[in-house]
Amino acid sequence: MISNKAKKQIDAWVVKYPEGHQSSAVMEALKLVQAENDNRLTPDTIQAVADYLDMPGIAAAEVATFYENYNHKPVGKHTIRFCHNISCMLNGSDELITYLENKLGVKTGEVTKDGLINVKKVECLGACVGAPMFQIGDQYYENLTADKIDEIVDGLK
């Protein structure tokens, strides 16, 4: 469930912490394991990480369910992380999220039939100056409008 490559990378994180505190590497470990398992975590993979770091499964699950950057449902090739916090909301993010949902024919949290895209509402990404905004991969897209969304989303492959 955890590849040897990932294990090596986890080990590199473990040594950064004092001996006996290997569980501190859980966030990186979850990230690495998620990356090689269709970009999502399942109870089994979480348990595998916990076992590898010699910590209780529930303790790893606490971390995995706390942070936004871990997925627990199937995701598309591209995840559109749409900010819905105050600046974006005041600038119309709610209407744009609905527009995007209608355009893709899915609700937030669901994946399009072709497995290409899913939409996730996230908390503030620190780009209030360009609200409303979303993130795809490492790229921020700011000052969104319906037309701009069409252009960006239609360009995703």
Added chain:
Amino acid sequence: MADIEIEIDGNIVNAKAGEMLIAVTDREGISVPRFCYHKKLSIAANCRMCLVDVEGAPKPQPACSTPIADGMKIHTQNEKAKASQKAVMEFLLINHPLDCPICDQGGECELQDVAMDYGSDVSRFTEGKRIVVDSDIGALIQTDMTRCIHCTRCVRFGVEIAGIMEMGGTGRGEDMKIEPFLSEGIQSELSGNMIDVCPVGALTSKPFRYELRSWQMNAVSNIARHDLVGSNIYTQTYKGKVKRIVAKDNDSVNETWISDRDRFSYEGLSHVNRLLTPQIKVEGTWKEVEWNVALDFAIRGLANNVFNTHQSDKLGALASNTATLEEFYLLQKILREVGSENIDHRLNVKDLDHAISLESNIKLAGLEGIDHALVIGSNLRLEQPMISHRLRKANLSGASIDVINAMAFDFNYRLNSENIISPSQTAATLAGVLKSVLQNTNIEVPDYLAQIEVSDITTQLAEKLSQSDNSVIVLGEHIINNPQASSIANLVGEIAQYSNSTTLNVSATANSMAANMAGFVPGKDGLDVNAMLTADLKAYILLDVYPQYDFHHSIQAVEALSNDDTFVISLNSFKDDIVSEYSDVLLPIASFYETSGSHVNIEGKIQSFAAAVNAPSDAKPAWKVLKVLADLLELPGFHYADSAQVTSEVMHQSHKQHTHDESIDVKVKRDVNIIWQKSPYAVDVLSRHAASLQATKIGQINSASMNKATAKKLEVAQNDEYLGVPVDINEAVSNNCVFVNANHSTEAQS
């Protein structure tokens, strides 16, 4: 202890610098509301209910996590404190369903009580409330997690006390849920304490669900008799039935915790298998009769078989280890008055000529202060949960723990070393340890140790014991049927003496300490249990004995008791087919919590208890039955008005010791050894009849574990049956050893 002075609500209070404020207010009897604070758990300060006003601090401070300092002025009741507490209360109630009318916690709920004092009568919250879908966490604990206020007491209990983190807080913000992972159910042997620590109705007792309100029940202080601790409990009763058991605080015994076995075994009391009426066997058929008829029949049977022919030495008495101190005492007194010394309670010991004899000389609370322990032959966590808990506490504060076992078990603390050693090599290993200890202290090594080899392992074990100031050696149940049991115990005694360690003998459980104190052991000319079984006795008096569970030599026992010319009087709390087959009289007796009496714990502490309820139907407390039996036999000295008079008589007599073998045999014999253990929830007749306990993972333990090599030798495979128990091939078991954890009869045991 008065280090500093602080002022609370205008009163000067003495306290220790650095104590948490809430500990001081609790001691002074000043009420500060709280949910997440628990005196035996770490401080979380996440419920914010205990906010108080500290002069000089800009904001109200949580009393549970505010260390006090000299001259501090604290207000727990002023406007600022009250306003903060009321505000927190309002937030806590926002997502609470307020379903008190259908909640089992109603009437004993900390949230309900605090809401009465600090809550508002009208809610300003008009939005939708949060709902949490429940998960099934096993047979013992009912969850209603919508009621949870996220105090995390259950989470901290798991991490800090049970030693297994089973509950956790997943998600965050409004979506946070307290739940176990992978819904396998809660596994801990102490899990029921989560019910006690939960301040709301999120975790409640499953067997007790929708039964009663707490105010409808009577709480009677009682003592649990399942292990060597004698945990203090409250038996809560309603209309003559025990409905629930909760822990009672006693820091020197069980602190605030009790094991699940102590908490849930009461369910067995109302099992349909209870023996309810006296019965006599006339020409092979059972007849229900009045007590006086049954007792007359019993007396006549004894007269015919024993007294009239002047062979009192052909009478034997056997009792299970769960009897009370008074029952043990009265039964042995009857036997000794009529001239028989055939008395024994060590039914599960294979070879009584080589039985364990080792004193315990450390207090339960003292176990917390040790700096090293050597545990030999015990799965302590499941066998003596509260003793294991004390060792865990010692371990967490730095004590090292070494283990010598025949199989690797789950310990909930880190071991310094775990030595998996064949039963046949245990004595030799300990001899090596003794030799190392003697060499360390420059004491001459006796001849019998000359041939013993000192290995790295024995040297390390010995060094740890010698170097520690306060070490204890724990001798466990798995040793009782080791062919070299007495040698092992004697070696432990020697090692303890020369390494200046204390000893803790947990090899016999339940109320076995009481049996020894009451003199329920064979006298000088008496027979022990195994000798009785081959001595063709003419009559027996048996106290709550179930041969297929209690005897090591169960087949011989049933044969001996079934002899046509042997008259058997059985005092039993439960019906049992085999007992019915060999008995001539069945006298129904009270079970746990239905009789007054005493438990003697491992410290030798006598803890007396009253009956919480009457025994069902015609069943009577065994001490009364034995007293009447003595009266009918016209024996002198049985004028007791209550069981307390018996207790004081026991305390004033000298204890009878059974003789023991002082030799030490350290030879290694290479044959397969069987360690036969009753599984943790099958140790006594009451636990065996408690449905919810039996439905847990621990309750279903039933396997004969052995490694591949042993299985090959015995020609068995996985899931075959060995001695009537499913085989589990497990490399955690040492070589040449079968470790049986059986929850049923030992029918095929040799």
